[in-house]
Amino acid sequence: MRFLDLPGRVAEVRGRIERAVARGGHGQAVRIVAVTKTFGTEAVTAAWRAGLLDVGENRIQEAIAKKREVDVPVRWHLIGHLQRNKVKHVTEFDLIQSLDSLRLAEAIDGVVRNAGRTADVLVQVNIAGEETKGGFEPSEMPEVSEQLAAMTGLRVRGVMTMAPFDADEARLRHMFAAARGLRGTLVAAGHAATELSMGMSNDYEIAVEEGATCVRLGTVLFGARST
Numbered sequence: 001m002r003f004l005d006l007p008g009r010v011a012e013v014r015g016r017i018e019r020a021v022a023r024g025g026h027g028q029a030v031r032i033v034a035v036t037k038t039f040g041t042e043a044v045t046a047a048w049r050a051g052l053l054d055v056g057e058n059r060i061q062e063a064i065a066k067k068r069e070v071d072v073p074v075r076w077h078l079i080g081h082l083q084r085n086k087v088k089h090v091t092e093f094d095l096i097q098s099l100d101s102l103r104l105a106e107a108i109d110g111v112v113r114n115a116g117r118t119a120d121v122l123v124q125v126n127i128a129g130e131e132t133k134g135g136f137e138p139s140e141m142p143e144v145s146e147q148l149a150a151m152t153g154l155r156v157r158g159v160m161t162m163a164p165f166d167a168d169e170a171r172l173r174h175m176f177a178a179a180r181g182l183r184g185t186l187v188a189a190g191h192a193a194t195e196l197s198m199g200m201s202n203d204y205e206i207a208v209e210e211g212a213t214c215v216r217l218g219t220v221l222f223g224a225r226s227t
């Protein structure tokens with residue numbers, strides 16, 4: 001069986017998170033989303049057995065295929081771009097972390113309202129303005145927050161962001177603090193936005209110090225991805 005060392009890695013990561021919460025002083029609870037993309041369903045099962053209740057996938061087809069195969073009741077997070085022609089699948093996910101345009105928001109809103117449901121979403125913010133990454137610009141957030149408030153099928157639960165891979169610590173802190181501020185912008189527009197999804201394998205301790213409530217971890221749990 002693969003991932004035999006996962007419980008030990010989880011214990012190590014949980015310890016690091018606990019110490020980062022103490023250093024940061026935000027006192028938040030932190031959820032680990034195990035990023036299982038590119039790994040087989042055994043990663044999902046291993047995560048569940050190791051006490052991780054949430055998994056993240058960035059491709060909708062891959063996620064749905066795994067979801068059909070596993071029998072552990074994890075919560076499924078979509079953390080990658082959702083094409084509008086795949087929007088009908090949103091109801092398969094417990095949380096869409098990658099809401100990255102108003103057109104997508106409208107499409108999701110339409111699908112879930114037709115189904116008599118709601119969708120929990122995080123607003124993805126492109127905090128460093130990187131060309132290669134999706135998400136809203138920070139400056140758009142006041143207006144976006146207002147517009148999302150009119151979409152009654154969406155429950156906007158917070159902000160998701162990805163920091164640049166090569167940023168130094170000072171810059172990371174600055175960007176994570178900015179994301180925290182943008183969650184405040186959502187709250188000011190009336191959203192029940194409590195979540196701050198930020199921090200990956202290489203920067204999660206800094207993200208937690210800056211208030212992350214959700215860290216998305218792949219490599220540090222499962223090892224390097226081959227693709």
Ligand SMILES: *Cc1c(COP(=O)(O)O)cnc(C)c1O
Nearest residue numbers: 035058079200201216217218219
């Ligand atoms: C792949 C991915 C992660 C996990 O990255 P690691 O560096 O392996 O921890 C987190 N968030 C998103 C959006 C991803 O696509």
